[in-house]
Amino acid sequence: MQQVEVVGDAPSWAMRLIRQTLADADVEDIQNPLQRVTVEWNNRPRYLHSDGLTYNDPKDVIVINAGGSHKDQVWVVLHECVHAIIGCGHGHDKWFFRYAYPLYLKAGITPAYFVWRDAYYVAALDVADEMGYTRITGRLRNMRERYLRNFRKYSKENAQVEDDMKGFKLVGKLVLPQGYPDV
Ligand SMILES: [Zn+2]
Numbered sequence: 001m002q003q004v005e006v007v008g009d010a011p012s013w014a015m016r017l018i019r020q021t022l023a024d025a026d027v028e029d030i031q032n033p034l035q036r037v038t039v040e041w042n043n044r045p046r047y048l049h050s051d052g053l054t055y056n057d058p059k060d061v062i063v064i065n066a067g068g069s070h071k072d073q074v075w076v077v078l079h080e081c082v083h084a085i086i087g088c089g090h091g092h093d094k095w096f097f098r099y100a101y102p103l104y105l106k107a108g109i110t111p112a113y114f115v116w117r118d119a120y121y122v123a124a125l126d127v128a129d130e131m132g133y134t135r136i137t138g139r140l141r142n143m144r145e146r147y148l149r150n151f152r153k154y155s156k157e158n159a160q161v162e163d164d165m166k167g168f169k170l171v172g173k174l175v176l177p178q179g180y181p182d183v
Pocket of ligand 1: 092
């Protein structure tokens, strides 16, 4: 348990999730302990998906560009928290995903969703294999070319919601791969 001051303009559920995740950070011997994190929250409701950016240096800043899907907002908040916790020097290596996946699971995001969302990075698939999600990684490896082609749509502001929805269905506020059992 560490004391981390989190300031910013994210919705209260997101501020709570960030505070909790950073306070619970299971990182020992860090040379630059997390002390204060500033969150900048931008809404972009025309888009389904979110993206984010985290700076560790010189100050810790998490920027969230929030799309319309609440589930995707939770995913991006946790993804950016992991950057803040383990340090940007790790990028998206296996350590990153070994830390992130249990957090996503704890927040109730399914492996089918979060592995798909992080699958741009090969290490995300490797760690998913380690966790036994081999049916998911098999499918994502088979569709790798299409995935990479469409990745900008998943992550950048150039996609309309309808573009992003091809092959996916909206259940409540959640976006799920077609064929995924209803929740
Ligand atoms: Zn990232």
